[in-house]
Amino acid sequence: MDDAGRTKLLDDLARAVMEGLEGEVVEGCRKALKEGMEPQEVLREGLCRGMHRAGELYEKHEYFLPELLLASEAMQAGMRAVAPALRLYGGAAEGGPVVVLGVVRGDVHEIGKNLVGVMLEAEGFRVVDLGIDVPPERFIEELQGRAARILALSTMMTTTLPAMRRTVELAREVEPRPLVVVGGAPLTSALAADLGADGYEETAARAPALIRALLSRSGLPSQDAEA
Numbered sequence: 001m002d003d004a005g006r007t008k009l010l011d012d013l014a015r016a017v018m019e020g021l022e023g024e025v026v027e028g029c030r031k032a033l034k035e036g037m038e039p040q041e042v043l044r045e046g047l048c049r050g051m052h053r054a055g056e057l058y059e060k061h062e063y064f065l066p067e068l069l070l071a072s073e074a075m076q077a078g079m080r081a082v083a084p085a086l087r088l089y090g091g092a093a094e095g096g097p098v099v100v101l102g103v104v105r106g107d108v109h110e111i112g113k114n115l116v117g118v119m120l121e122a123e124g125f126r127v128v129d130l131g132i133d134v135p136p137e138r139f140i141e142e143l144q145g146r147a148a149r150i151l152a153l154s155t156m157m158t159t160t161l162p163a164m165r166r167t168v169e170l171a172r173e174v175e176p177r178p179l180v181v182v183g184g185a186p187l188t189s190a191l192a193a194d195l196g197a198d199g200y201e202e203t204a205a206r207a208p209a210l211i212r213a214l215l216s217r218s219g220l221p222s223q224d225a226e227a
């Protein structure tokens with residue numbers, strides 16, 4: 001397929017996400033992968049671009065919650081179609097560091113968190129996904145139960161930043177202290193530092209490199225013993 005064909009495929013994919021056409025999205029993802037396109041590119045230039053446009057329309061009051069929900073469901077169906085191809089890049093995750101991941105209490109926005117999970121698994125991390133609206137104590141329970149060394153928190157709302165702060169505070173009391181990384185639209189690196197987190201990145205794609213850098217700086221091994 002030539003460049004024009006690839007661009008059209010990605011444009012169609014973005015439009016199908018924006019319009020919430022789940023079947024078309026899944027079909028488009030399969031086609032793009034079959035044509036040899038990289039899964040990261042399909043995610044970034046197809047799915048994320050479409051979701052981003054849906055978000056813009058919502059903010060301009062041209063879309064309302066039902067349209068947004070349809071777009072996000074189409075986006076997530078696309079992510080499920082692309083995820084196996086991404087995992088092939090990462091290889092087997094046995095022995096990879098365990099990351100406890102979730103969206104903080106009060107927040108149900110799961111797309112960014114799911115993308116972080118997909119990217120981490122693609123890079124050989126073992127992800128324990130606690131889902132959305134997760135109370136601080138639940139994160140701590142899971143960190144201790146699994147002796148996990150990394151906690152990754154997501155939120156897309158400003159109103160849930162206090163819940164993120166509380167979760168980070170509790171995590172800092174766990175022994176041995178886990179590394180805490182945070183992300184999501186309302187955050188900046190300054191705010192993340194103020195919350196007490198060890199690291200912040202703007203995009204899910206950068207989460208694996210961020211965690212690897214923190215692990216090597218902390219002197220912890222980049223592989224866990226079999227959990």
Ligand code: B12
Pocket residue numbers: 048051052054055056058059065068069072106107108109110111112113115116152153154155156157158159181182183184185186200201202203204205206207
């Ligand atoms: C889709 C969406 C929804 C969907 C969510 C569907 C789902 N299953 O997740 C639905 C329709 C359910 C929804 C509901 C609501 N929403 Co909403 N929603 C959005 C929207 C349009 C997009 C968010 C999204 O998922 N984007 C896609 C992701 C992939 O994009 P991204 O931001 O680039 O994500 C990257 C980073 O954030 C990063 N990242 C994320 N987490 C992490 C973690 C780590 C560790 C790292 C490293 C990186 C990282 O990686 C991602 C990928 O690169 C945003 C507006 C916007 N433009 O952002 C509003 C928005 C977040 N929602 C908003 C609101 C207010 C609500 C509601 C309260 C609306 C209502 N009146 O009921 C409810 C929330 C209920 C609740 N308690 O949570 C506000 C939040 C305002 C605020 N400042 O707090 C926003 C900003 C819209 C607005 N401007 O008003 N919403």
